[in-house]
Amino acid sequence: MKLTGAEIFVECLKREGVKTIFGLPGGVVLKIFDILHQQKDVEVILTRHEAGAGHMAEGYAKATGKPGVALVTSGPGMTNVVTPLVDAYMDSVPIVVFTGQVPTHLIGNDAFQEADNVGISRPCTKYNFLVKDVNDLGQIIKEAFYIATTGRPGPVLVDIPKDVAMNKGEFRYPDRVSIRGYNPTYEGNKWQIKQAVEAIHKAQKPIAYVGGGAIFSNAHEELLEFAELTQIPVDMTLMALGAFPGSHPLSLGMMGMHGSYASNMAVHFSDLVIAIGARFDDRVTGKVSEFCPEAKVIHIDIDPTSIRKNVHVDIPIVGDVKTVLRELNAMLKATPNGHSIEQRKPWLNQINEWKAKHPLTYVQPPDALIKPQYVIDRIYQFTKDKDPIVSTDVGQHQMWAAQHFVLNKPHRWLTSGGLGTMGFGMPAALGAQAAFRDKLVLCIAGDGSFQMNMQEMATAVVNKLPVKVFILNNHFHGMVRQWQDLFYEGRYASSYLDTVPDFVKLAEAFNAVGLRATKVGEVDGVIKEALKADKPVIVDIEVDPYENCYPMIPAGGCNHEMERRI
Amino acid sequence: MEHIISVLVENKFGVLSRVANLFSGRGYNIEALSVAPTLDPSMSMMTIVTQGDDRIIEQIVKQLNKVIDVIKVVDLNETEFVQRETALIKIHTRQEDRAEALRIADIFRGKVVDSTPTTYTIEITGDVRKVEACINLLQPLGIKELVRTGRVAIAREPVRQAAAQPKRILKEEK
Numbered sequence: 001m002k003l004t005g006a007e008i009f010v011e012c013l014k015r016e017g018v019k020t021i022f023g024l025p026g027g028v029v030l031k032i033f034d035i036l037h038q039q040k041d042v043e044v045i046l047t048r049h050e051a052g053a054g055h056m057a058e059g060y061a062k063a064t065g066k067p068g069v070a071l072v073t074s075g076p077g078m079t080n081v082v083t084p085l086v087d088a089y090m091d092s093v094p095i096v097v098f099t100g101q102v103p104t105h106l107i108g109n110d111a112f113q114e115a116d117n118v119g120i121s122r123p124c125t126k127y128n129f130l131v132k133d134v135n136d137l138g139q140i141i142k143e144a145f146y147i148a149t150t151g152r153p154g155p156v157l158v159d160i161p162k163d164v165a166m167n168k169g170e171f172r173y174p175d176r177v178s179i180r181g182y183n184p185t186y187e188g189n190k191w192q193i194k195q196a197v198e199a200i201h202k203a204q205k206p207i208a209y210v211g212g213g214a215i216f217s218n219a220h221e222e223l224l225e226f227a228e229l230t231q232i233p234v235d236m237t238l239m240a241l242g243a244f245p246g247s248h249p250l251s252l253g254m255m256g257m258h259g260s261y262a263s264n265m266a267v268h269f270s271d272l273v274i275a276i277g278a279r280f281d282d283r284v285t286g287k288v289s290e291f292c293p294e295a296k297v298i299h300i301d302i303d304p305t306s307i308r309k310n311v312h313v314d315i316p317i318v319g320d321v322k323t324v325l326r327e328l329n330a331m332l333k334a335t336p337n338g339h340s341i342e343q344r345k346p347w348l349n350q351i352n353e354w355k356a357k358h359p360l361t362y363v364q365p366p367d368a369l370i371k372p373q374y375v376i377d378r379i380y381q382f383t384k385d386k387d388p389i390v391s392t393d394v395g396q397h398q399m400w401a402a403q404h405f406v407l408n409k410p411h412r413w414l415t416s417g418g419l420g421t422m423g424f425g426m427p428a429a430l431g432a433q434a435a436f437r438d439k440l441v442l443c444i445a446g447d448g449s450f451q452m453n454m455q456e457m458a459t460a461v462v463n464k465l466p467v468k469v470f471i472l473n474n475h476f477h478g479m480v481r482q483w484q485d486l487f488y489e490g491r492y493a494s495s496y497l498d499t500v501p502d503f504v505k506l507a508e509a510f511n512a513v514g515l516r517a518t519k520v521g522e523v524d525g526v527i528k529e530a531l532k533a534d535k536p537v538i539v540d541i542e543v544d545p546y547e548n549c550y551p552m553i554p555a556g557g558c559n560h561e562m563e564r565r566i
Numbered sequence: 567m568e569h570i571i572s573v574l575v576e577n578k579f580g581v582l583s584r585v586a587n588l589f590s591g592r593g594y595n596i597e598a599l600s601v602a603p604t605l606d607p608s609m610s611m612m613t614i615v616t617q618g619d620d621r622i623i624e625q626i627v628k629q630l631n632k633v634i635d636v637i638k639v640v641d642l643n644e645t646e647f648v649q650r651e652t653a654l655i656k657i658h659t660r661q662e663d664r665a666e667a668l669r670i671a672d673i674f675r676g677k678v679v680d681s682t683p684t685t686y687t688i689e690i691t692g693d694v695r696k697v698e699a700c701i702n703l704l705q706p707l708g709i710k711e712l713v714r715t716g717r718v719a720i721a722r723e724p725v726r727q728a729a730a731q732p733k734r735i736l737k738e739e740k
């Protein structure tokens with residue numbers, strides 16, 4: 001069957017089951033948008049900026065576990081999507097970004113809106129393609145989705161020159177692809193898993209260090225079974241929140257720089273660390289040479305380069321978290337007397353002592369300024385029964401959300417961890433809302449971050465994506481101000497944001513709902529009202545501008561030396 | 567320590583840049599690099615000479631394996647191998663030096679591949695020490711230009727895919 005490249009493109013998306021894409025047109029992709037316009041299976045959400053499209057695709061992917069798709073034009077369209085590509089690469093988010101390109105015969109001629117899309121994106125994608133012949137388009141799109149979603153997930157870019165979209169070619173969409181240089185390992189090595197079982201049986205003070213990989217591999221059930229079976233407490237990275245129920249007695253919440261006291265003391269003093277789909281980031285390890293000094297380390301990861309990159313590993317297991325945990329659980333069950341609950345008791349008691357000694361708390365005097373932690377806590381209390389999806393921007397508010405918003409299910413937490421991209425939150429929330437029209441989607445934003453992609457409020461309103469954005473407005477780049485307090489003698493160089501814009505008026509300008517709370521007593525009211533609205537809402541909450549985020553391990557510090565104020 | 571790594575790759579556009587990006591982006595060093603198609607023209611063989619301690623070499627091998635266009639990686643230092651390099655050396659020759667130049671070329675089994683009234687171009691092939699020794703001896707005569715291919719190397723016996731995982735594990739797995 002002969003189809004134009006643009007028609008092939010749309011057919012391929014249908015075969016991949018893509019329901020929604022995010023994008024913004026331009027000269028070389030008009031043909032594709034034109035074909036999209038004439039069908040109903042794939043919905044196109046027009047964004048106001050390509051960075052918005054990229055982050056929406058990420059939010060969609062994180063919330064659904066399926067690949068997010070963006071379509072942008074050549075030149076500036078492509079360069080605007082570079083930040084989301086790098087963000088997705090750092091956080092292993094499966095997105096497929098299609099860029100337009102000048103016609104093949106003009107490539108390399110500095111043609112109008114030409115950029116070296118594959119050259120620019122090579123270091124920020126898992127893989128990328130330039131399609132030179134319309135007859136290859138189907139095969140390439142199949143490979144793009146396959147690469148983005150298998151192994152360690154990541155972003156893939158497909159660059160489609162204008163003539164390839166216009167020309168007719170043979171449509172072939174293979175059912176499967178095989179790429180000789182790409183064979184991700186899913187099954188863990190049995191011998192290594194057996195070593196892990198023995199180490200677990202022997203351990204007196206084991207701890208699970210769970211990362212984003214547990215979410216990508218949908219391993220929450222296996223993880224729960226593993227923890228309960230072995231009575232091993234669970235630390236989570238920022239990216240893993242929701243992989244294990246945060247309200248479970250074995251959960252120690254988030255670990256690392258702003259993690260809970262108990263979580264960091266536990267890794268530091270453990271004798272066995274079981275890393276599960278985590279990559280030993282420096283925000284977690286602190287000073288690498290003193291990370292879990294007494295412990296043996298088991299590391300389950302699908303990407304061999306993650307293993308032994310930063311930290312010594314005694315029992316490496318290359319494989320998929322879900323597959324490996326299944327095997328591990330089966331072997332543990334086959335040796336039920338390997339360890340005893342008694343054996344774990346002193347360790348669990350110690351951990352409970354740490355938990356009790358320094359829980360994550362805050363003090364909110366009724367007539368003082370609003371504490372940001374209090375706001376998060378209230379939002380959590382009002383929404384916890386509604387199973388919300390929560391996105392964040394980057395900064396203090398992100399850390400407070402991670403600490404105080406308890407998540408019990410995976411794919412509910414959308415945050416930018418590796419790159420720490422301000423402006424991620426609101427578009428990511430829109431991506432999730434586009435995937436789940438009936439779900440409650442919240443965005444906890446900073447006043448600084450929100451301004452980096454606030455144009456997408458228009459996308460929210462026009463496309464009826466009723467996200468609830470809570471801006472913890474401290475009139476500062478708060479996280480920067482905190483570091484200036486701690487390490488630059490309180491000189492607030494370029495961190496004060498002043499009092500503009502008026503976010504309530506801004507909401508109204510977009511024809512969204514704008515609400516504001518300036519006193520503690522007003523917080524509950526605005527939350528309730530926001531939740532009632534069937535439109536996008538911006539809630540501007542004036543919080544204590546000088547509140548710092550604790551606990552905190554200073555960069556390069558050691559995990560048992562937590563700085564605390566409360 | 568110096569390592570020579572053979573990397574079998576897809577013979578397609580952009581692959582060299584993917585591999586080069588990997589080294590530059592992660593701060594690894596490429597001391598020499600050569601690339602050419604294999605018997606099967608859909609693939610190319612790269613020979614990369616690099617430096618690093620065990621931990622770095624382990625990461626380099628893993629990172630190379632991770633590149634989707636890379637089909638096979640062999641760290642030749644883990645086996646016995648032979649290596650060769652070719653240099654073309656153009657020397658400025660005064661009348662009285664021409665005989666000496668030929669003599670040196672001869673000692674190293676080099677060939678004069680071009681000659682003009684004032685120059686000789688000598689081709690020398692061998693392991694790196696031999697090539698360098700020859701260059702050192704010719705230097706006093708006045709080397710005008712020098713080009714080297716970078717090394718190519720081949721294992722003496724067939725080897726299986728190198729350490730995608732570290733050596734220790736490969737041993738344990740057997």
Ligand SMILES: Cc1cc2nc3c(=O)[nH]c(=O)nc-3n(C[C@H](O)[C@H](O)[C@H](O)COP(=O)(O)OP(=O)(O)OC[C@H]3O[C@@H](n4cnc5c(N)ncnc54)[C@H](O)[C@@H]3O)c2cc1C
Nearest residue numbers: 211212213217237238256257258277279302321417418420
């Ligand atoms: C302001 C700020 C503060 C931060 N503070 C903290 C902090 O206090 N604590 C903290 O934890 N983080 C913090 N972060 C985030 C931090 O920078 C890292 O992003 C995070 O620690 C990485 O999490 P991870 O190890 O789970 O890795 P991810 O980036 O989620 O990587 C996942 C790992 O799992 C592997 N994987 C993927 N799929 C699979 C599969 N199917 N099977 C097996 N393995 C798989 C991947 O290969 C990779 O190694 C902060 C970020 C910001 C912006």
Ligand SMILES: Cc1ncc(C[n+]2csc(CCOP(=O)(O)OP(=O)(O)O)c2C)c(N)n1
Nearest residue numbers: 395396397420422446447448449477478479
């Ligand atoms: C795009 C981008 N630029 C700069 C930074 C550095 N940075 C990290 S946190 C932060 C401040 C964020 O301010 P805000 O969104 O108001 O959050 P707050 O810390 O005040 O809660 C900055 C500037 C970043 N992470 N991303």
Ligand SMILES: [Mg+2]
Nearest residue numbers: 446447476478
């Ligand atoms: Mg702020």
